[in-house]
Amino acid sequence: MAATDTLRDGAPAPVAVIGMSCRFPGAAGPAEFWANLKSGTSSVGPAPADRWTDRPAEPRDTHVTAGGFIDGVMDFDADFFGITRREARHMDPQARILLELAREAVEDASLNAADLSGSRWGVFVGAAADDFRMSYFAAGNLDRFGHMGTSRALLANRVSHVLGLRGPSEVIDTGQSSSLAALHRALSAIRLGECEATLVGGIHLNLLQQVTDQIQLWGGLSPDGRCHTFDEAANGYVRGEGGGCVVLKPLDAAVRDGDPVYCVIRGSATNNDGGRSGPGIPSQEAHEDVIAAAHAAAGVSAADVAYVELHGTGTPVGDPVEARALGAALGSRRPTGDPVRVGSVKTNIGHLESAAGIAGFIKACLALHHGHLPPSLNFVKSPAGIPLEELNLLVVTEGEERSFTQADAVGVSSLGMGGTNVHVVLAGSPAAAGDGQAPDGAPEDAVWCLSGRSREAVQSLARALLDHPFPAEGYSVADVAWTLAHRTQGEHRAAVLGGDWADIRLGLEKAAAGQGLAVPESWLKETGPGRESLVALAAEYAYTGGITKIQQASGFGARRVPGLPTTLFARETFAWDTSPATRASGTAPATQASGTAPAAGPGKPAAPAAPLAPSGFAERWTAAAPTERLWLTRTFLENEVLSLLGGSTTRPDPDRTFQDTGIDSMTLLELLDQITAATAVELPDTALFDHPTINELATHVNTLMEKTETRRG
Numbered sequence: 190m191a192a193t194d195t196l197r198d199g200a201p202a203p204v205a206v207i208g209m210s211c212r213f214p215g216a217a218g219p220a221e222f223w224a225n226l227k228s229g230t231s232s233v234g235p236a237p238a239d240r241w242t243d244r245p246a247e248p249r250d251t252h253v254t255a256g257g258f259i260d261g262v263m264d265f266d267a268d269f270f271g272i273t274r275r276e277a278r279h280m281d282p283q284a285r286i287l288l289e290l291a292r293e294a295v296e297d298a299s300l301n302a303a304d305l306s307g308s309r310w311g312v313f314v315g316a317a318a319d320d321f322r323m324s325y326f327a328a329g330n331l332d333r334f335g336h337m338g339t340s341r342a343l344l345a346n347r348v349s350h351v352l353g354l355r356g357p358s359e360v361i362d363t364g365q366s367s368s369l370a371a372l373h374r375a376l377s378a379i380r381l382g383e384c385e386a387t388l389v390g391g392i393h394l395n396l397l398q399q400v401t402d403q404i405q406l407w408g409g410l411s412p413d414g415r416c417h418t419f420d421e422a423a424n425g426y427v428r429g430e431g432g433g434c435v436v437l438k439p440l441d442a443a444v445r446d447g448d449p450v451y452c453v454i455r456g457s458a459t460n461n462d463g464g465r466s467g468p469g470i471p472s473q474e475a476h477e478d479v480i481a482a483a484h485a486a487a488g489v490s491a492a493d494v495a496y497v498e499l500h501g502t503g504t505p506v507g508d509p510v511e512a513r514a515l516g517a518a519l520g521s522r523r524p525t526g527d528p529v530r531v532g533s534v535k536t537n538i539g540h541l542e543s544a545a546g547i548a549g550f551i552k553a554c555l556a557l558h559h560g561h562l563p564p565s566l567n568f569v570k571s572p573a574g575i576p577l578e579e580l581n582l583l584v585v586t587e588g589e590e591r592s593f594t595q596a597d598a599v600g601v602s603s604l605g606m607g608g609t610n611v612h613v614v615l616a617g618s619p620a621a622a623g624d625g626q627a628p629d630g631a632p633e634d635a636v637w638c639l640s641g642r643s644r645e646a647v648q649s650l651a652r653a654l655l656d657h658p659f660p661a662e663g664y665s666v667a668d669v670a671w672t673l674a675h676r677t678q679g680e681h682r683a684a685v686l687g688g689d690w691a692d693i694r695l696g697l698e699k700a701a702a703g704q705g706l707a708v709p710e711s712w713l714k715e716t717g718p719g720r721e722s723l724v725a726l727a728a729e730y731a732y733t734g735g736i737t738k739i740q741q742a743s744g745f746g747a748r749r750v751p752g753l754p755t756t757l758f759a760r761e762t763f764a765w766d767t768s769p770a771t772r773a774s775g776t777a778p779a780t781q782a783s784g785t786a787p788a789a790g791p792g793k794p795a796a797p798a799a800p801l802a803p804s805g806f807a808e809r810w811t812a813a814a815p816t817e818r819l820w821l822t823r824t825f826l827e828n829e830v831l832s833l834l835g836g837s838t839t840r841p842d843p844d845r846t847f848q849d850t851g852i853d854s855m856t857l858l859e860l861l862d863q864i865t866a867a868t869a870v871e872l873p874d875t876a877l878f879d880h881p882t883i884n885e886l887a888t889h890v891n892t893l894m895e896k897t898e899t900r901r902g
Contacts (some may be wrong), residue, residue, distance in 0.1 A: 201380055201456065201486060202380065202439060202440065202441065203439075203440040203453045203454060203455050203616070204376055204379055204380075204437050204438065204439055204440060204453065204454045205437070205438050205439070205440040205443035205444075205448065205450045205451075205452075205453055205454075205618070206435050206436070206437060206450065206451040206452050206453070206454065206554050207298045207436050207437070207438050207443050207448040207449055207450055207451070207751075208294045208295060208296075208297040208298025208299075208300070208435065208436035208449070208751070209294055209297055209433070209434065209435045209436070209451065209551055209554065209751075210289075210290045210291075210293035210294040210297060210433065210434045210755065211290070211431065211432065211433035211434070211547075211548075211551055212259050212286060212289075212290065212431050212432055212433075213232070213257075213259065213429075213431040213433070213538050213541070213548060214232035214233065214256075214257030214258055214259055214429055214430070214431060214537075214538040214539060215230060215232025215257075215537075215538065216232070217260075218293070218754070218755070219297075219551065219555065219752055220657065220658075220752055220754075222551070222552075222555070223555045223559065225537065226534070226537060226552060226555070226563035227559075227561060227563050227588060229537075229563070229564045229566060229588070230537065231415075231536070231537060231566055231567075232257055232537060232538050232539075233255060233256065233257045233414060233415065233427055233429070233537075233538065233539050234255065234256075234257075234258070235254055235255055236254045236255070236256060236258060237258055237260075240258065240395075240396075241254070241396075241397070241398035241401075252398070252401075252402065253401055253402075253405050253410050253412075253414070253428075255414025255427055256395060256401075256414070256427055256428045256429060256430070256539055257427065257428070257429030257430065257431070257538040257539030257541070258395070258429075258430060259430055259431045261760060261762075262282050262286070262394055262396070262430075263282055263762050263763055263764055263765065264760035264761065264762050264763075265277055265280075265282070265285040265286075265289070265758075265760055265761070265763055266289065266758035266759050266760050266761075267761070267763070268642075268759070269292075269642060269756075269758055269759070270288055270351055271351075271851060272851070273834040273835055273851040273852075274763070274834055274835035275332070275334060275833065275834050275835025276334045276338065276835070276851075277763045277835070278332075278334075278763045278764075278765070278835055279325070279332045279334040279335040279338040279339070280334070280338035280339075280763075281321040281322065281338060281339050281341075281343075281344070282321060282394060282396075282763075282765075283316060283318070283321065283344060283392045283393070283394055283432070284338070284343055284344050284347055285763075286392060286394075286432050287314065287344055287347075287348055287390050287392050287432060287434070288347065288348060288351060289758055290390060290392075290432050290433065290434040291312070291348045291351075291352065291388050291390065291434050292352075292755075292756060293434070293755040293756060294388060294434040294435060294436050295352070295388070295436065296676050296677065296755040296756055297436075297751060297752065297753070297755055298436045298448060298449065298749075298751075299448070299449060299672045299675050299676060299749040299750075299751075300436075300675075300676075301675065301676065301677045302352060302677045303677060305352055305353065305354060306352065306353030306354075307353055307355060308353075308354060308355060308356075308385065308386075309354075309355050309356045309383075309384045309385045310349075310352070310354040310355070310356045310384055310385065310386050310387060310388065311354070311356035311357040311358065311359075311375060311378050311379075311383065311384035311386075311387040311388070312345045312346075312348045312349045312354060312356070312357070312358045312359070312387065312388045312390075313345065313357070313358075313359050313361060313371040313372070313374050313375040313378070313387060313388070313389050313390070314344045314345040314348070314359070314360050314361070314368075314371055314389075314390045314391065314392065315360075315361050315362070315363075315366075315367030315368030315369070315370060315371035315372075315390070315391040315392075315543050315544065315546060315547065316341055316344050316360055316361075316362060316367060316368075316391070316392050316393070316543050316544075317362045317364055317365075317367050317393070317542060317543035318393050318394060318395075318396075318400075318542065318543060319339075319341065320394060320395065320396035320397045320400060321339060321394070321396055321765065322339040322340075322341075323397065324396065324397060324765065325339050325765070326339075333855060333856075333859075341360050341362070342360055344360050344392065345358045345359055345360045345390075346358050348388060348390075354388075356378070356383060356384030356385070356387070357378050357383055357384060359371075359374065361374055362543070363605040363607065363609035363611075364542075364543070364605035364606040364607050364609065365500075365540070365542050365543065365545055365546075365603065365604065365605050365606055366459075366545075366546055366603040366604055366605035366609050366610065366611045367391065367543035367544075367546065367605070368389070368390070368391025368392075368433070368543060368544050368545070368546040368547035368548075368550075368603070369391075369546025369547065369549075369550060369601065369603035369611040369613060370459055370546070370603075370605070370609060370611050371389055371390070371391065371546075371547075372389045372435075372437075372454075372457070372546070372547070372550060372611075372613060373457045373458070373459050373611055373613065375387040375389045375437055376437070376454060376457055379437060379438075379439060385438070385439075385442070386436065386437060386438040386439075386442075387436070387437045387438075388434055388435075388436055388437075389434065389435050389437060389547070390432060390433065390434040390435075390547065391432060391433055391434075391541070391543060391544035391545075391546060391547030391548070392431075392432035392543070392544055393429075393430050393431065393432070393541050393542045393543045393544040393545075394430045395428050395429075395430045401428060404428070407469070408425070409425055409426060409469075409502075409504060410425045410426065410427065410428070411424050411425035411426055411427050411503065412424060412425070414427045415427060415503070415536070415567050416501070416502060416503035416533065416535040416536045416539065416540065416567060417503045417536075417567045417568070418499060418501035418502070418503045418508065418532075418533040418535060418536050418565060418567065418568065418584075419499075419501065419503075419508055419512060419531070419533075419568060419571050419575055419577070419582075419584050420503070420567060420568045420569055420570065420571060420572075421569070421570050421571060421572040422567070422569070423503045423504060423505050423508050423572070424503070424504075424505065425502075425503065425504055425505075426502040426503050426504060426535060426539070426540040427535075427539040427540065428539055428540060428542070429535070429538045429539025429540055429541040429542075429545075429548075430539075430541060430544070431538070431541055431544055431548070432544050432547075433544060433547040433548055433550075433551050434547075435547070435550070435551065435554070437454070440453055440619070444619065447748065447749060448749060449672075449748070449749040449750065449751035450618035450619070451554045451555070451557070451558045451618065451751060452553075452554045452557040452558060452599075452615050452616065452617060452618050453595070453615065453616045453617070453618055453619070454613060454614070454615055455486075455487035455488065455489065455598065455614045455615065455616050456483050456484070456485075456486030456487025456488070456489075456613075456614045457483055457486060457487075457611065457612065457613040457614065458479050458480075458482035458483040458485075458486055458611070458612055459479065459609065459610065459611045459612075460475055460478055460479045460482065460609075460610055461475065461607075461608045461609050461610070462475045462608030462610070463475065463608070464608075466608075468606065468607055468608060469606055470506055470507070470510070471500075471507055471510045471511065471514075471604050471608075471610070472510070472608065473510050473513050473514045473517070474514075475608070475610055476510065476511060476514035476515075476518075476602075476604070476610055477514045477517050477518045479610040479611065479612045480514070480515070480518040480519070480600070480602070480612050481518060482612075483600070483612040483613065483614050484598075484614060486614070487598065487614035487616075489598040489614055490522070491518070491519045491520075491522035491523050491529075492522070492523055492524075493596060493597065493598040494519055494523075494529055494597075494598045494599070494600060495530065495591065495593065495597040495598065495599055496529070496530045496531070496532070496553070496556065496562055496585070496591075496599045496600070497515060497519070497529055497530070497531045497599070497600040497601070497602065498531075498532065498533070498534065498549040498550075498552055498553045498599070498600065498601045498602065499511060499515075499531050499532065499533040499549075499602055500533070500545075500549075500602045500603055500604045501531075501532070501533025501535055501536070501565075502533075502535060502540055503533075503535065503536070503567070505572075505574075507604070508575060509572075509574040509575050511602070511604070512571075512574075512575040512577070512580055512582060513580065515529065515531065515580065515582060516579070516580025516581060516582060519581075519582075520580045520581030520582050521580075521581065523581055525581065527581070528577070528578075528581045528582050528583035529581065529582050529583065530562060530583050530584075530585050530589075531565070531582055531583065531584055531585070532562070532563070532564070532565030532584060532585045533549075533565050534548050534549050534552045536565050536566035536567045536568070537566060545603060546601070546603035546611065549601050549602075549603065550601050550613065553599050553600075553601050553615055554615065556591075556599065557593050557599055557615060557616070557617050557618070558618070558751070560590060560591055560592055560593055561588060561589065561590055561591060562585050562588065562589040562591055563585070563588055564585055564586050564587055564588050565584055565585050565586065568584045568586055571584075593616075593617040594617060595616050595617050595619060596616075597616060597617060598614050598615070598616055599614070599615040599616070600612060600613070600614055600615075601613045601615065633665065633666055633667055633688050633689065634686070634687070634688045634719070634720060634723055635666050635667045635669075635670035635671075635686070635687065635688070635723075635743060636670055636674070636684050636685070636686050636723060636726065636727045636730070636739050636742075636743065637654075637669060637670050637673050637684070637685040637686075637687075637693060637696070637697075638670075638673045638674045638678070638682065638684060638730055638736065638739060639651055639654070639673065639682065639683045639684070639685065639700055640676075640677075640678045640679035640680075640681065640682045640683075641679040641680075641681050641756070641757065642679050642680060642681065642759065643680075643681055643759060644681050644703065645759075646679065646681065646756075646757050646759060647679075647681050647682065647683050647700065648683075648700065648701050648702070648703060649757045650754060650757055651683065651685075651697045651698075651700035651701040652697075652701045653754035653757065654697050654753070654754055655694065655697045655698065655701060656754075657753065657754055659690055659693075659694070660690050664748065664750045666687060666688070666689060666690060666693055667743060668748050668749070668750050669693075669750050669753065670743045671740075671743045671748070671749065672749045672750045672753060673753070674736060674739050674740045674743050675740060675749070677756075678734060678736055680734075682705070682730060682731050682732075682734060683700040683704065683705050683706070683707070683731060684705070684706050684707070684727035684728070684730050684731040685697055685699075685700050685707045686707065686708050686709060686712065686723060686724060686727055687709055688709070692709040692711075695707070695709065696708075696709065705731045705732070706727060706728055706731045706732075708724055708727075712724070722742075723742065726738050726739050726742060727739070805867060806821075806825050806867040806868065807867065807868055807869060807894075809821065810822065810825075810868075810894060811898070818891055818894075818895075819887060819888065819891045822887045822890055822891040822894070823843060823883060823884065823887035825867070826864075826883045826886060826887050826890070827840055827841055827843065827883055829860060829863045829864070829867075830847075830850065830852070830860065830883065832863075833852065833856050833859055833860055833863075834850070834851060834852070834856075841883060842883075843882060843883035843884040843887070844882050844883075844884055845882060845883075846881045846882055847860075847877060847881055847882070847883075848881070857877045857878075858874070860877065861874065861876065861877060864890060868890060868893075868894055869897075870890060870893045870894055870897060872890075872893075876889065
């Protein structure tokens with residue numbers, strides 16, 4: 190029976206969640222996030238020491254400094270994405286994080302990122318904060334890359350550009366409901382045939398103290414730094430930050446392709462309060478309507494609802510409205526004594542504002558996937574305005590094991606400050622084909638293929654796999670092998686062989702120590718032809734990168750395993766400058782000596798290199814011996830390229846084209862100006878295209894300078 194045959198009449202085709210990634214307070218990925226949720230961990234605390242350096246100079250005793258924060262917001266693996274350091278410094282860190290989240294989500298779906306290029310995949314991102322852009326303009330240290338780097342549209346467009354995706358690419362801003370609104374838009378795009386699959390993300394960073402101060406003046410923040418959702422102690426919310434990304438695909442296509450399915454989206458709806466209350470106060474009627482519309486789209490009834498992930502901010506105004514809406518839309522339509530279970534992830538990580546919806550959505554996906562309802566924190570007793578028993582609602586305060594069926598519905602709500610409401614209905618994933626075990630008589634022996642951009646990255650991946658909770662739920666050694674073999678492969682590799690979890694664990698320990706080929710000792714003592722062949726394939730992979738034969742050998746009815754550790758990025762810090770510019774607007778930046786890298790470091794992003802005086806390089810060239818002049822010219826060009834790119838850990842390859850080095854057309858024109866100013870040789874705009882490498886251009890410039898000197902002599 191086709192997946193769509195199980196739907197009730199009139200319901201749209203279901204959409205599968207086949208991959209996910211996140212960076213939430215206290216969690217660098219879904220596995221850690223789930224562990225925190227299940228254990229009831231609060232990840233709210235004081236602001237990091239290096240955050241909110243923009244705090245006003247005058248003392249203010251009422252500053253709110255608590256929140257849910259993520260580590261390393263200025264850290265990014267620019268080289269991984271082919272982005273120059275200069276461009277990275279002037280890129281909103283929200284965009285940097287989204288690029289990494291998108292890549293991790295694709296990898297979690299066991300897809301090769303290179304295979305997606307040119308596909309009709311969409312990208313939909315919920316985002317509302319402009320902290321980096323505001324600080325960038327306030328400082329006045331402008332750079333050409335800052336125009337696109339600080340543009341909110343590029344939060345989605347850059348993901349599409351880097352991955353080569355040809356579907357819709359949009360940023361949605363509906364305030365706090367932005368990311369769930371983006372998911373609703375993505376579902377529509379899939380069902381309208383605008384794209385074959387989508388990446389949906391939400392991102393929010395709290396970089397400016399003044400924004401928190403403004404919200405505090407508005408009256409929304411909790412003085413004690415906690416979200417007391419539906420509790421009598423509710424006194425406001427605590428701000429959080431982070432981002433999440435999910436991969437969506439029509440369920441029938443996901444089943445056809447053997448994709449891992451966390452859960453299924455059955456329907457969604459969005460509306461607006463329409464002026465029924467103040468712009469910062471939710472409307473009960475509108476919230477009831479959006480739940481009813483989502484249920485109608487999903488083909489479910491109130492009796493089907495097993496759990497609702499609340500908007501649940503913990504404000505004394507918003508919570509009662511949401512509770513009454515849920516009571517009317519769901520509680521009153523169920524038998525007395527069968528309450529709707531509810532909870533809020535905001536009690537764990539704070540209110541992630543434009544990323545709040547995706548945080549609640551990922552929590553709900555993981556709950557369905559693991560068959561467990563995690564506790565909602567900071568709840569003791571509801572106030573008189575939220576009579577839970579009367580509304581037939583129950584806050585989950587202790588973890589509950591739950592065997593979700595496809596008939597069970599889980600709702601996720603998100604409400605925007607301007608009145609835009611979104612509700613999404615999820616259900617459990619269908620039973621996967623096969624049981625994750627090899628067919629009778631087939632060997633369990635498998636090769637785990639570990640790869641990365643460096644030897645250290647491979648070792649780190651091995652350690653991450655060691656820390657992963659194996660045996661995986663319902664999956665075999667062969668399943669994990671199949672999953673790893675179908676991911677994007679890096680330049681450095683290690684192969685781990687084994688027939689059971691103990692073998693694999695010992696092999697991972699060897700790979701973590703730097704060994705490229707880890708074979709169980711028992712195989713070395715006594716092995717058959719099948720194992721000998723597998724060892725040969727593993728050796729070929731480890732030393733040459735050949736993966737095709739291993740992919741073919743790892744069939745055995747294996748399934749893709751979700752939630753495995755993904756690419757470990759080699760991040761470096763790209764600091765931002767919040768100090769006012771030291772020069773007047775519109776004037777040239779201070780001249781920098783030729784042959785030096787631009788100043789970079791904490792609080793000092795590289796400024797565009799200024800035109801150089803002809804007396805600098807030209808005088809050194811004239812004084813040099815004829816045999817040394819070409820080398821001097823090439824060194825000069827290498828230094829200028831380094832300067833324009835914002836510095837690098839390695840010198841540019843003189844035989845690599847400027848385009849492949851990361852220089853765009855506008856930067857080429859900057860380089861042309863630098864050459865002309867430093868050599869007094871007039872070069873046409875086409876020179877850099879006619880001589881597209883440092884070596885070719887050095888030869889050309891050196892020849893022109895020789896001719897000029899001869900004419901002068």
